[in-house]
Amino acid sequence: MNDQTEQGVLSHLMALERGGLAQQDQHQSERLEMLKVTAVALRTKRDELKHQVHDIKILRDKMKNDLPLDDSSDGSVEVQRSLLNSWRMQLKDLQLAHHLIGGYDLVECKDGRSICVSFHTGFEGVYLDTYNMELDVSRTVHISRHNVPPSIPLERLVKQNLQTDLKAFLQTLSQYLNALAARRQQISLIKELVGSVEIMESNQLCNILVLMCKAQGETCVAVLCTLEYRDLTHYLPTHVCIESEDKTLSESEQWQDNRMLFLESPAHTALLTMKRMESIV
Template sequence: MDSFMETMEQDTSGVLGHLMALERGGMGRQKQHDSQRSETLKARAVTLRAKRDQLKHHTDVVKTLKDKIVKGLPLRDEDAAADGFVELQKSLLTAWRMQLKDLQRAHHLIGNFAPVKSHRAHCHCRSIVPSLSGGYDLVECKDGKSACVSFHTAFEGVRLETYSVELDLTRAVQISRHNVPPSFPLESLAKRTLQKDLKAFLQTLSQNLNALAARRRQVCLLKELVGSVEVMESNQLCSVLVLMCTAQSEAPKAVLCTLEYGDLAQCLPTRVSIECEDKVLSGSPQWKKNQSLLLESPAHTALLTMRRMGSIS
């Protein structure tokens, strides 16, 4: 019995020893595999960090170049030679072209075209021009390197001036040529919105040019009024208009009406003041009503209404 147990212990220890040896061998290979995998991951992490730093540097360079191009700042030789400069310039040009094409397509799709009369007295034909809701046309030129925008203006169904602005797209969206009046704040408007939002710039410029043409047209119509209305003062932007009227009373009295157009995008004044040596007259309910009329209606229309009401002669 004792010899049988000894034999079993010897066999068991041999099997266990073999198993333990196999386990130790497997653990060793696992450790070696884990070590190799760890080294591979470390090397990959180093490579990825290097690529990350390279991409970060490239992104910073591209961002700096884009800011310079958009702001129209001069570029140095090393800027033009930087990686990605040509691709950036091409992508910006493509983006501006696509935006202009989208604006042109949308403009022609939603712009309502209304028949308006020519302002020339001898011309009785009717022309088709864009309505006030779609006051400009856009055409690509110079193989897409620039775009010409024509701003049509009209007032009370009468076609007025057309202004043109050429936009240079070779580096950044910049105004290269235009026939907008020198007194018009085109440069300040471009600085505020041209680079940030091209659509907003075109819409704002169209609205302001149309309002300018409408105010100028009102001055012309006022000068044509026969009677006791005289245009005393008007600046180039027609942002201030001073009228001298003769009030109907027992003794004719001069009334000075000053119209101030604080919002250049509108053709109606934002402030109207009435002055007269007769303070009772200028402060009367009738002239308070006339003041409101000048605020709510075009100047020539308001004065014709005041004449029909008997306020002025």
């Protein structure tokens, strides 16, 4: 191969290399432009989402505090509709969950503007009372009417969970109602099954129960049993006090065992066990 041929080949290779580099530079330039456009689009979307989150926060605060809504603001009507749809979807999920966990029923009424909830209570397999509540969801979730006993701390439960976690609100309220029904039923069963025990004191909430028993022995010694239910979502007492004029009796191992019976089983069951064991008359 002569010098002219070699120079021709080298020139051709250099031309190809320059063309390849130019094409690579063009691809990189095009890709860089595409990335810039994508970055701008993402920043715009980010700003839109920030604006929507800001609008939702303002709207939810207004709805929570029952303030008038400014429907003229951009997107406020759509945001409100989205929130209400979210609440309705949550209620429909709860309707389905009821068939699995029980405790309450939900029925949509007034063309979806409200939800009627029925709380069923029972104890030891016996159906007791039913309580009803209507929830207005036309604007923000709030209770329009109910027959929940005034002894239940309903206002506190509403502040805790009604707006933020409807499922937790309904489940907690159901626990309160069932525990109250169970404590009431225990009092009825004591009167029915354990006639020798006198109920000295109980209140509307049934969180204090004072029982007068008579201990077995040569002389029937009176024993005062005070049951305190500090956890209102449960039907077993959290504290039991045994008192008697005979200090040795109330502090005896037998009556300490009786105290544990009250803490671990329903009151009427504990009393029947104590009677069977001849601790009481």
